[in-house]
Amino acid sequence: MYLVTFYSFKGGTGRSMALVNVAADLLNRGRRVLMVDFDLEAPGLDTFPITLKGRLDKGLVELVHEYLERSEVPDVRDYLCEAKIAGVDNGQLWLMPAGRQDSSYDSRFKAIDWQDFYKNQGGFLFFEDLKVQWEQSISPDYVLIDSRTGHTDIGGICTRQLPDCVVAIFFPNEQNIRGLKPIVEDIRQEERGPLNKRIELQFVMANVPDLDDEDRILAEATTASQKALGYSELAATIHHFSSFAMLEQRLLLVDRPRSKLATEYKQLASAIVLKNLEDKDGAIAFLEHAFSTLRPDRDSPMAPVVEDQLQLIGLKHSKDIDVIRWLARIRRYQRKFEESLSFLNKVLLEDAADAESLVSRAEIFILLKKTAQALQDLRQFFNLGKVPQFSFASAVKLFLLLDKGPAIEIADSPAVPLLNASAIVQITEDFQKQPRTIPAAVHLLRRWMSSNTGGKEVPSVQNLYILSLIGAGLFEEAMVALKREKSFSELAISDAFNYAMAQWGLSGTLPVELFTQIVAIDSEVKPMLEPNFFQCLSIIHWAVGSQEKSVEFLNRALDSITKAPHSSFSCWSYLVRTPDLFRDDLLKMKDLYRGTDTTPPFIKRHRH
Numbered sequence: 001m002y003l004v005t006f007y008s009f010k011g012g013t014g015r016s017m018a019l020v021n022v023a024a025d026l027l028n029r030g031r032r033v034l035m036v037d038f039d040l041e042a043p044g045l046d047t048f049p050i051t052l053k054g055r056l057d058k059g060l061v062e063l064v065h066e067y068l069e070r071s072e073v074p075d076v077r078d079y080l081c082e083a084k085i086a087g088v089d090n091g092q093l094w095l096m097p098a099g100r101q102d103s104s105y106d107s108r109f110k111a112i113d114w115q116d117f118y119k120n121q122g123g124f125l126f127f128e129d130l131k132v133q134w135e136q137s138i139s140p141d142y143v144l145i146d147s148r149t150g151h152t153d154i155g156g157i158c159t160r161q162l163p164d165c166v167v168a169i170f171f172p173n174e175q176n177i178r179g180l181k182p183i184v185e186d187i188r189q190e191e192r193g194p195l196n197k198r199i200e201l202q203f204v205m206a207n208v209p210d211l212d213d214e215d216r217i218l219a220e221a222t223t224a225s226q227k228a229l230g231y232s233e234l235a236a237t238i239h240h241f242s243s244f245a246m247l248e249q250r251l252l253l254v255d256r257p258r259s260k261l262a263t264e265y266k267q268l269a270s271a272i273v274l275k276n277l278e279d280k281d282g283a284i285a286f287l288e289h290a291f292s293t294l295r296p297d298r299d300s301p302m303a304p305v306v307e308d309q310l311q312l313i314g315l316k317h318s319k320d321i322d323v324i325r326w327l328a329r330i331r332r333y334q335r336k337f338e339e340s341l342s343f344l345n346k347v348l349l350e351d352a353a354d355a356e357s358l359v360s361r362a363e364i365f366i367l368l369k370k371t372a373q374a375l376q377d378l379r380q381f382f383n384l385g386k387v388p389q390f391s392f393a394s395a396v397k398l399f400l401l402l403d404k405g406p407a408i409e410i411a412d413s414p415a416v417p418l419l420n421a422s423a424i425v426q427i428t429e430d431f432q433k434q435p436r437t438i439p440a441a442v443h444l445l446r447r448w449m450s451s452n453t454g455g456k457e458v459p460s461v462q463n464l465y466i467l468s469l470i471g472a473g474l475f476e477e478a479m480v481a482l483k484r485e486k487s488f489s490e491l492a493i494s495d496a497f498n499y500a501m502a503q504w505g506l507s508g509t510l511p512v513e514l515f516t517q518i519v520a521i522d523s524e525v526k527p528m529l530e531p532n533f534f535q536c537l538s539i540i541h542w543a544v545g546s547q548e549k550s551v552e553f554l555n556r557a558l559d560s561i562t563k564a565p566h567s568s569f570s571c572w573s574y575l576v577r578t579p580d581l582f583r584d585d586l587l588k589m590k591d592l593y594r595g596t597d598t599t600p601p602f603i604k605r606h607r608h
Contacts, residue, residue, distance in 0.1 A: 001131075001134065001135045001139070001140055001141065001142075001143060001278070002141065002142050002143070002164050002165065002272075002276040002278055002279065003131070003142075003143045003145065003162050003163045003164050003165070004142060004143065004144050004145065004163060004164070004165045004166075004167060004272055005038075005145040005147050005158045005159055005162065005163040005165070005166045005167065006018060006019045006144065006145065006146055006147060006167045006169060007147045007149075007158065007159050007166055007167065007168055007169065007183065008149055008168070008169040008170060008176075008180075008206075009149055009150060009170065009176055009179035009180045009183065010149055010150075010170075010171065010175065010176050010179065011042075011149050012171070012207065013169045013170060013171055013176075013206040013207050014169070014206050014207055014238060015146065015149075015169045015206075016039070016044060016045060016048075016146050017048075017251075018167070018169060018204065018206065018238060018265065018268060019035065019045070019144050019146050020035070020045065020048045020050075020085070020251060021251055021252065021253040021262075021265035021269075022144065022265060022268055022269045022272065023035055023085065023093065023142075023144055024085050024088050024251055024253045024254055024265075025253055025265060025266050025269035026091065026141070026142055026269060026273070027085065027088045027090050027091030027092075027093055028088060028090050028091070029090070029091070029273075029281075030090050030091050031091050031141040031142055031279075032091060032092045032093075032138070032139065032140045032141045032142070033091060033092070033093050033094070033140060033141065033142045033143075033144060034080070034093075034094045034095075034096065034134060034138065034140040034142070034143045034144070035083075035093070035094070035095050035096070035144050035146070036060070036095075036096045036143060036144065036145045036146065037059065037060070037095070037096065037097050037098040037146050038060065038098070038145050038146055038147050038148065038154065038157075038158050039098065039146050039147060039148040039149075040060065040061060040098045040099070040109050040148060040154060041109070041148055042148070043059075043097065043098030043099070043101070045095060045097065045146055046095060046097055046101075048085075048251065049085065049086040049087075049250065049251060049254075050083050050084065050085055050086070050093075050095065051083065051084045051085075051086060052081050052082075052083050052095065053081065053082040053083065053084070054081050054082065055081075056081050056095070056097055056100075057100045058078060058079050058097075058099070058100060059079055059096060059097035059098050059099035059100065060079070060096060060097070060098055060099060061098060061099030061100075061105070061108050061109050061112070062079065062099055062100065062108070063076070063079045063130075064112055064117070064126075065108065065111075065112070067121075067126055068112075068117070068121060073126055073129040073130065073133070075133070075137075076096075076130060076133035076134060076137055077133075077137050077138075079096055080094050080095070080096050080137070080138065081094065081095050081096075081097070082094055083095045085251065085254065086254065087251075087254040087255070088254060094138055094140065114154060123157075124161065127157060127161055127162060128161075131162065141278070141279065142272075142276075145158050145162060145163065147159065150179070151179075151182070151183070156186075159183060159186070159187055159199075160186060160187060160190050160197075160199070163199055164199065164200060164276070165199065165200040165201070165202060165272060165275060165276070166187055166199055166200070166201055166202070167202045167204055167235070167268070167272070168180060168183070168184060168201060168202065168203050168204065168229070169204045169206045169238075170203070170204070170205060170206065170225065170229075171205070171206060171207050171208075172205050172208070172218065172221035172222060172224075172225050173221065174224075177224065177225050177228050177229065178228075180229060181228055181229060184201065184229055184230070187199050187201060188201070188230075200275045201231065202235035202268070202271050202272060202275070203225075203229060203231045203234050203235060204234065204235050204236050204237070204238060204268060205222065205225065205234055205236075205237045205238070206237075206238040207238070207239075207240050208237055208238065208239050208240060209239070209240050210239040210240060210260075235267070235268055235271035235272070236264050236265075236267040236268035236271060237264065238261065238264045238265070238268070239260065239261060239264065241261050252265070253265045253266065273285075274286075277309060277312055277313050277316065278316050280317060280320055280322065280323060283313045283316070283317055283320075283323050283326075284322060284323060284326055286309060286313065287310075287313065287323070287326040287327065287329075287330060288326070290306055290309075290310070290330060291326070291329060291330050291333060294306065294330065294333065294334065310327065310330065313327065314327055321346075321347050321350050321351060321354070324343050324346050324347050325343070325344075325347050325354075325356070325357060327343050328340045328341075328343035328344045328347065328357070328360060329360070331343060332360065332363075332364060337364050337367055337368060338368075340360075340364055341361065341364050341365075341368075344357050344360055344361040344364070345361075348361065352380075353384055355381060355384055355387040355388060355391050356388060356391050358377045358378070358380055358381040358384075358395075359377075359378070359381055359391045359394050359395045359398070361374075361377050362374040362375075362377040362378050362381070362395070362398055363394075363398060365377065366398060366401070366402065371402055374398065374402060375399070375402055375403060378395055378398060378399045378402075379409065381395050382395065382399075382409055382410055382412075382413040382415070383413070383414070384413075384414065384415060385414045385415055385418070386415060386418050387415045387418075389419055389420060389422075389423040392413075392415055392419060392423060392427070393423055393426050393427055393430075396410055396427050396430050396431075397430060400430060400431075400433075400434070400437065404436070405436070406436055406437060406439060406440055407431065407436075407437045407440040408439070408440050408443060410427075410440060410444070411440045411441075411443040411444035411447060412443075412447075416444060416447050416448055416451075417447060417448060417451030417452065419448065421452075421458050421460065421461055424444070424445070424448050424461060424464075425460050425461065425464060427444065428441045428444065428445060428461075428464045428468065429464070429567075429569075429576050430576075431444065431468070432464075432467065432468065432471060432569070432574075432575055432576040433567075433575060433576045433577075434575070435471070435575065435605055438468055438471040438472045438574075438575075439472050441464070441468040441471075441472070442465070442468045442469060442472050442474065445461065445464060445465045445468060446465075448461070449461065449465070463494070465481065466478050466481060466482060466495070466498050467498070467569065467574060469481065469502075470498060470501060470502050470505065470574050470602060471574035471575060471602060472606075473505065473602075473605065473606030475502040475503070475505040475506035475606075476502075476506055478498065478499075478502040479499055479502045479503065479506070482495050482498060482499045482502070483499070488514065488517060489517060493518060494536075496514070496517070496518050497518060497536050497540065497571070499514065500514040500515055500518060500543075501571065501574075501602075504600075504603065505602065505603045505606065508603070508607075510543055510598075511543075512543055512544060515540050515543035515544050516544050518540050519540060519541070519544050519546075529560055529564075530560065530568065531557045531558075531560040531561040531564075531568050531582060532557075532568050532569050532570065532571060534553045534554070534556040534557035534560055535553070535554070535557040535570065535571055535572065535585075535586065535589075536571050537549075537553040538550045538551075538552075538553035538554040538557060538589065539571060539572075539589070541553060542589075542592070542593055547593065550593060551590075551593065554586055554589060554590065554593075557586055558583065558586055561579050561582050561583060561586075562579075565579040566579065567579070567582075568582050570582055570585045572585040572586075572588065572589055572600050572601065572602070573585055573600070573601045573602055574602035575602075588601075
């Protein structure tokens with residue numbers, strides 16, 4: 001239960017209108033809402049387009065009088081009325097009115113001595129009991145309190161004792177700001193008071209003219225209010241709406257949900273929700289922010305506060321899978337692996353097919369040196385159908401790290417045909433790092449291309465398919481796939497090069513004539529700075545007997561991999577190589593040029 005007071009120092013700001021529109025938005029989100037009319041001098045929440053399910057003949061004023069007569073808090077359910085906002089079918093709504101609106105209401109209200117009520121009649125405990133009864137009787141997610149204006153005893157109840165959050169609504173002129181400032185200071189003092197109660201403040205500039213601010217009047221008033229009231233940003237700005245419909249107190253959020261003003265009310269509702277850790281949306285918003293700001297390697301003065309809030313979220317949302325998943329992610333980021341594992345176990349107990357959690361738990365098992373459990377989770381993951389692209393790519397990396405087999409089970413995953421081209425490229429490049437997994441790359445690409453219309457026409461995928469065929473020793477198949485009814489001279493230089501390398505692998509003899517044709521079209525190629533580009537040119541010129549150029553390009557490849565060290569595809573081994581392994585390939589090529597070894601490893605691997 002999250003208690004929100006709507007307060008304004010002066011009237012005419014649209015405070016009650018804002019409250020009821022926010023209530024409508026919360027109901028649309030499926031929340032349970034109690035509206036409390038604490039504007040006892042000028043009540044009126046029941047005058048909005050609200051249908052009441054029952055008689056509205058008792059409210060706060062009668063509740064206080066009965067308490068004073070009996071010296072015990074009456075059953076609050078007798079002072080609540082179930083209600084419905086016209087046009088809103090979600091959620092559940094209750095109204096606690098100010099009191100029975102008859103000719104004697106004013107005298108009943110004025111008969112209450114609020115100072116004596118607090119000082120001698122247990123007023124503080126009365127309202128604490130009231131909060132407990134609200135929660136126990138109807139369990140509202142939100143209690144929205146409409147407070148009266150000005151500096152009053154009732155105002156103190158509404159702005160300091162009752163709420164978790166105060167929505168301070170003001171028109172940006174000096175009178176409003178000067179009157180609101182001490183109220184805001186008193187609210188902030190509560191955190192340093194005996195109860196150590198932190199009350200969230202949401203500032204709303206309201207009834208603002210919707211005009212061009214060519215003279216910067218509004219801009220200067222906004223700056224002045226921000227400085228005086230000490231806020232960093234507004235929860236919302238609600239503009240003035242000129243329409244006779246306002247005489248009927250129509251709710252724009254219901255009647256005109258796409259209007260500018262409705263959007264502003266929704267923004268205010270979202271600002272309230274996102275500060276409420278008891279609300280799932282608020283909890284997740286906090287967790288997202290915590291995840292982006294927490295540093296496990298850096299102490300922060302806010303760390304104890306954040307930790308308390310994480311504990312609160314864990315207690316309040318102990319059965320919500322989405323929240324628990326976020327807590328697992330944060331604990332893992334904090335390197336609290338056992339706690340993260342506990343959260344992930346909860347998620348997977350509820351949903352054994354939760355793809356992201358399976359990968360996350362496998363990763364933690366690896367960190368805890370529990371290899372068998374990690375592999376079990378990964379194999380379960382690869383048996384799933386549609387999964388997040390990123391999770392699949394992460395799972396592949398983890399599996400290849402642990403399992404020393406051919407990894408065909410990954411290529412057979414039901415998820416493979418559903419992946420996009422970029423994910424397929426990333427996964428294939430991981431498969432190309434080890435000779436043992438190259439056949440799995442071929443199988444994976446075949447499955448994906450056969451299931452995705454036009455897959456063979458995606459250049460990056462087609463190129464990886466050719467490279468994987470050659471790396472797997474399927475030289476003749478690679479040559480057929482490259483030619484595709486073209487003559488050798490019609491091939492792009494990269495395809496011509498791979499065709500020549502496949503021919504070399506198939507026959508075991510260097511196809512000098514093919515490499516000679518490649519040299520003829522070499523001058524048409526736009527230079528690239530990738531080490532693989534220079535490496536290929538080096539092999540081409542060596543093959544045609546141009547020793548000087550072959551060494552020149554080999555040295556340029558060495559220089560390139562040194563200046564921009566990252567994994568690169570090597571046409572010497574037909575594998576994706578780390579910078580160090582790529583350098584090893586280049587040094588082995590030097591041996592080839594010197595005549596000490598004439599067989600590249602991609603051919604050696606497949607000699608029978």
